[in-house]
Amino acid sequence: MRIGIDAMGGDFAPVEEIKGALAAREHLLPEDRIVLFGRKDALLERLSAHSDWESFIEIVHCEHVITMNEKPVEAIRVKPQNSMSVMTQAARDGLIGACVSAGNTGAFVAAAQMNLRRLKEVHRPGIAVVTPTYHGPVVLCDVGANVACRPQHLHQYGVMSSIYSQRICGIASPRVGLLSIGEEDAKGNDLVRSTRELLRDDPNVNFIGNVEGRDLFRGTCDVMVCDGFVGNVILKLMEGMIGGLVSGLLDELKTLAGERIEVMRSAAKGLMTRFDFNEYGGAPLLGVGGICIICHGASDWRGFKNAVRVARQFVQCNINDQIMEFLAQGQRVTNG
Amino acid sequence: MRIGIDAMGGDFAPVEEIKGALAAREHLLPEDRIVLFGRKDALLERLSAHSDWESFIEIVHCEHVITMNEKPVEAIRVKPQNSMSVMTQAARDGLIGACVSAGNTGAFVAAAQMNLRRLKEVHRPGIAVVTPTYHGPVVLCDVGANVACRPQHLHQYGVMSSIYSQRICGIASPRVGLLSIGEEDAKGNDLVRSTRELLRDDPNVNFIGNVEGRDLFRGTCDVMVCDGFVGNVILKLMEGMIGGLVSGLLDELKTLAGERIEVMRSAAKGLMTRFDFNEYGGAPLLGVGGICIICHGASDWRGFKNAVRVARQFVQCNINDQIMEFLAQGQRVTNG
Numbered sequence: 088m089r090i091g092i093d094a095m096g097g098d099f100a101p102v103e104e105i106k107g108a109l110a111a112r113e114h115l116l117p118e119d120r121i122v123l124f125g126r127k128d129a130l131l132e133r134l135s136a137h138s139d140w141e142s143f144i145e146i147v148h149c150e151h152v153i154t155m156n157e158k159p160v161e162a163i164r165v166k167p168q169n170s171m172s173v174m175t176q177a178a179r180d181g182l183i184g185a186c187v188s189a190g191n192t193g194a195f196v197a198a199a200q201m202n203l204r205r206l207k208e209v210h211r212p213g214i215a216v217v218t219p220t221y222h223g224p225v226v227l228c229d230v231g232a233n234v235a236c237r238p239q240h241l242h243q244y245g246v247m248s249s250i251y252s253q254r255i256c257g258i259a260s261p262r263v264g265l266l267s268i269g270e271e272d273a274k275g276n277d278l279v280r281s282t283r284e285l286l287r288d289d290p291n292v293n294f295i296g297n298v299e300g301r302d303l304f305r306g307t308c309d310v311m312v313c314d315g316f317v318g319n320v321i322l323k324l325m326e327g328m329i330g331g332l333v334s335g336l337l338d339e340l341k342t343l344a345g346e347r348i349e350v351m352r353s354a355a356k357g358l359m360t361r362f363d364f365n366e367y368g369g370a371p372l373l374g375v376g377g378i379c380i381i382c383h384g385a386s387d388w389r390g391f392k393n394a395v396r397v398a399r400q401f402v403q404c405n406i407n408d409q410i411m412e413f414l415a416q417g418q419r420v421t422n423g
Numbered sequence: 424m425r426i427g428i429d430a431m432g433g434d435f436a437p438v439e440e441i442k443g444a445l446a447a448r449e450h451l452l453p454e455d456r457i458v459l460f461g462r463k464d465a466l467l468e469r470l471s472a473h474s475d476w477e478s479f480i481e482i483v484h485c486e487h488v489i490t491m492n493e494k495p496v497e498a499i500r501v502k503p504q505n506s507m508s509v510m511t512q513a514a515r516d517g518l519i520g521a522c523v524s525a526g527n528t529g530a531f532v533a534a535a536q537m538n539l540r541r542l543k544e545v546h547r548p549g550i551a552v553v554t555p556t557y558h559g560p561v562v563l564c565d566v567g568a569n570v571a572c573r574p575q576h577l578h579q580y581g582v583m584s585s586i587y588s589q590r591i592c593g594i595a596s597p598r599v600g601l602l603s604i605g606e607e608d609a610k611g612n613d614l615v616r617s618t619r620e621l622l623r624d625d626p627n628v629n630f631i632g633n634v635e636g637r638d639l640f641r642g643t644c645d646v647m648v649c650d651g652f653v654g655n656v657i658l659k660l661m662e663g664m665i666g667g668l669v670s671g672l673l674d675e676l677k678t679l680a681g682e683r684i685e686v687m688r689s690a691a692k693g694l695m696t697r698f699d700f701n702e703y704g705g706a707p708l709l710g711v712g713g714i715c716i717i718c719h720g721a722s723d724w725r726g727f728k729n730a731v732r733v734a735r736q737f738v739q740c741n742i743n744d745q746i747m748e749f750l751a752q753g754q755r756v757t758n759g
Contacts, residue, residue: 158609221670231604234612268567268655273494276570276652300656301663316612317653319604320636321660327637328661332668334557336691355672 088116089145090398091183093170094125095152096190098385101125104189105133107391108144114396115143121395122183124149124170149173155384159193163201171195175202178377185398187369187391189382196232196372196381203377206407208414210237212374213244213315214381215251216322217367222306226252226261230318232372238281241265241312245286245294246417247373247410248310254404255397256309264298264308266317271297278314286312291413326364368393371401374410378402424452425481426734427519429506430461431488432526434721437461440525441469443727444480450732451479457731458519460485460506485509491720495529499537507531511538514713521734523705523727525718532568532708532717539713542743544750546573548710549580549651550717551587552658553703558642562588562597566654568708574617577601577648581622581630582753583709583746584646590740591733592645600634600644602653607633614650622648627749662700704729707737710746714738 092108094101101123108121115121120143123130127148134140151166153159163172171190175198177183188195196212205212213229228244228251229236245263252261265282267275272283275297286294298308300321313321333355360366365387369380378401380394428444430437437459444457451457456479459466463484470476487502489495499508507526511534513519524531532548541548549565564580564587565572581599588597601618603611608619611633622630634644636657649657669691696702701723705716714737716730 156607221667221674234604266656268570268652268659271492300658300660301666303660304663304667313656316604317656320602320649320653321656322636323604324636324639324657324660325664327635327640328664329668330637331557331640332665336672338557 088118088399088402089120089122089183090395091122091124091174091177091186092391092395093174093186093188093190093195094123094130095149095170096188096195097382098155098189099387100189101129101133103386103388104391105130106388107386107395109137109140110388110392111395112143114392114399119143120145122147122177124174124177126150126152147173147177153191153194155191157191157194159191159197162191162194163197169194169198171198172202175199175377175379179203184402185378185380187380187382187394187398189384189386189390192231192381195379199372199375199377199379203375203379206374206376206414207411208418209374209410210243211240212372213240213247214318214370215244215248215373216318216370217256218303218325219367220304220306222304223309224252224256225303225308226256226310227303227318227321228310228312228373229315230322230370231315233315236278236314238278238285241278241282241314242285242289242417243374243414245292245310245312246289246413248312249292250406250409250413251371251373252309254406254409255400258309260293261309262295262307263292263310263312264295264302266300266311266313267297268299269297270299282312289417291417365390366393368395368397371397376407378407424454424735424738425456425458425519426731427458427460427510427513427522428727428731429510429522429524429526429531430459430466431485431506432524432531433718434491434525435723436525437465437469439722439724440727441466442724443722443731445473445476446724446728447731448479450728450735455479456481458483458513460510460513462486462488483509483513489527489530491527493527493530495527495533498527498530499533505530505534507534508538511535511713511715515539520738521714521716523716523718523730523734525720525722525726528567528717531715535708535711535713535715539711539715542710542712542750543747544754545710545746546579547576548708549576549583550654550706551580551584551709552654552706553592554639554661555703556640556642558640559645560588560592561639561644562592562646563639563654563657564646564648564709565651566658566706567651569651570655572614572650574614574621577614577618577650578621578625578753579710579750581628581646581648582625582749584648585628586742586745586749587707587709588645590742590745591736594645596629597645598631598643599628599646599648600631600638602636602647602649603633604635605633606635618648625753627753701726702729704731704733707733712743714743
């Protein structure tokens with residue numbers, strides 16, 4: 088199996104991407120390869136300090152680099168030789184089995200749709216993030232690919248995320264909740280009310296009804312479906328809140344001294360690890376005709392190493408075949 | 424000054440409402456009164472155990488009670504003698520200066536609009552919550568009154584929340600951020616893009632542009648404007664997350680024993696207090712022709728006591744006059 092990494096995308100590119108690729112060796116079988124997409128000179132310069140990298144790492148030169156603030160579709164058009172486009176084309180041509188990038192999310196999503204197309208029956212791809220909680224992992228989808236969701240899109244996110252939860256998180260019958268602002272049928276907005284009916288009628292979804300923001304941490308559901316705008320706000324809110332809470336906690340303890348403060352520091356550090364995005368290996372873009380794993384922009388080498396692990400799992404699980412099968416079944420049910 | 428409390432609304436009604444009313448005495452001047460709206464027999468039975476309550480508490484009997492799960496508008500129609508309707512009518516007639524309720528939020532908002540009307544120029548009232556953060560209070564608006572926001576509504580939430588931040592939180596020139604999923608102009612959805620222009624052009628708003636979820640905890644802005652669906656999700660997410668994080672923290676420390684675990688417990692408790700909704704005294708419904716303070720459904724006596732304090736501040740600050748003045752100015756600017 089060959090797994091591609093966009094070496095020019097993240098905030099610390101290409102340093103952390105290269106470190107991650109080297110560290111990912113432990114997840115690879117002898118015949119597996121990592122393919123780095125980026126500026127060959129920059130990559131070679133850094134790789135040459137390491138021995139034996141050539142036995143499992145290859146480089147594909149890409150002339151262009153898309154930065155975080157560029158407009159996705161425009162950037163792809165003006166810079167056709169960018170690492171994301173070249174990588175997703177390689178996936179389309181069967182040269183690699185999966186794509187990993189920490190770059191401009193909009194550009195990665197656009198390049199993936201352009202080169203890998205959507206899976207049959209899929210209206211819009213969605214980004215699914217595994218949220219670590221005290222009660223276990225919850226798959227949250229969409230977290231930013233689609234900010235103009237229709238009920239059909241949200242319904243499909245429920246189906247695709249169920250398969251993800253089952254195959255990757257190992258949950259036999261994932262409970263799917265629809266994010267709203269009250270559990271009652273009538274609560275929410277028009278989008279929620281229409282989506283509710285589609286999810287309820289799909290035999291492939293174990294739909295438990297509306298859930299609220301607090302349910303993400305209560306073990307109520309295994310999958311939470313929402314619009315990409317709301318999902319992205321949630322994701323960034325959680326990130327900011329963990330930092331804020333840990334600061335608050337250390338502040339509470341600033342009157343303590345010596346050993347006690349050390350106990351606290353270590354607890355706070357342990358807590359941060361639980362919620363550290365680098366530990367979870369990126370979020371798949373569900374619904375495209377390939378495996379695309381989106382990493383946090385600020386990923387360090389552990390983020391890329393774990394993304395390689397997740398990408399391997401996705402390829403092995405044949406998730407895309409099951410997505411197409413379940414969506415086609417749902418389609419037949421809906422059409423009577 | 425007379426402040427009304429809906430004694431039948433909260434999850435623990437009327438017990439915590441009565442306790443809160445008794446405890447609120449310390450916030451009252453000798454001529455002030457608390458007016459409890461609810462079933463007279465139930466209230467008298469509990470009040471009679473206390474001495475001297477009659478010197479500062481009055482009761483207005485209300486035959487009906489609206490429960491949490493009833494549909495707001497329908498419940499108000501079927502139960503005209505409910506405590507929220509009777510209380511907001513009393514405010515309309517000048518018998519009380521402010522209304523406090525922890526009951527069905529939709530019903531309270533509907534009763535307030537019906538009896539107190541909207542302030543001149545206001546399109547839709549919005550609920551503004553003060554979020555306690557490490558860097559100071561942030562006013563978040565709307566958190567659930569309006570789930571079908573238009574750009575004009577969000578713009579007005581920015582204006583009204585600025586006044587709130589200035590008068591109640593004491594921030595001279597509140598920085599107003601528009602919640603989106605990226606700081607760049609082009610990011611977000613249609614609602615965000617249209618609202619951005621209105622906020623930018625209003626001379627009464629110190630608009631700093633788009634902000635993200637994480638900015639709520641970074642001291643970036645003093646006011647954050649968002650759609651009521653998104654705001655409500657955020658509010659409940661924060662509530663759930665604090666509980667989840669504290670559980671996680673205690674879990675991290677479960678290998679510790681004796682004194683150490685006590686240190687941790689006390690720190691966790693201190694942290695919970697910082698984020699405890701009962702400490703913050705409820706959220707005003709901005710834009711109605713009166714003072715309405717919405718408490719969390721699970722409020723205990725401290726929640727009601729603090730709501731009385733906040734209600735007093737609102738009455739004294741003449742916030743509604745300034746809202747009308749600023750909105751009229753903005754209107755003139757927009758119309759050239």
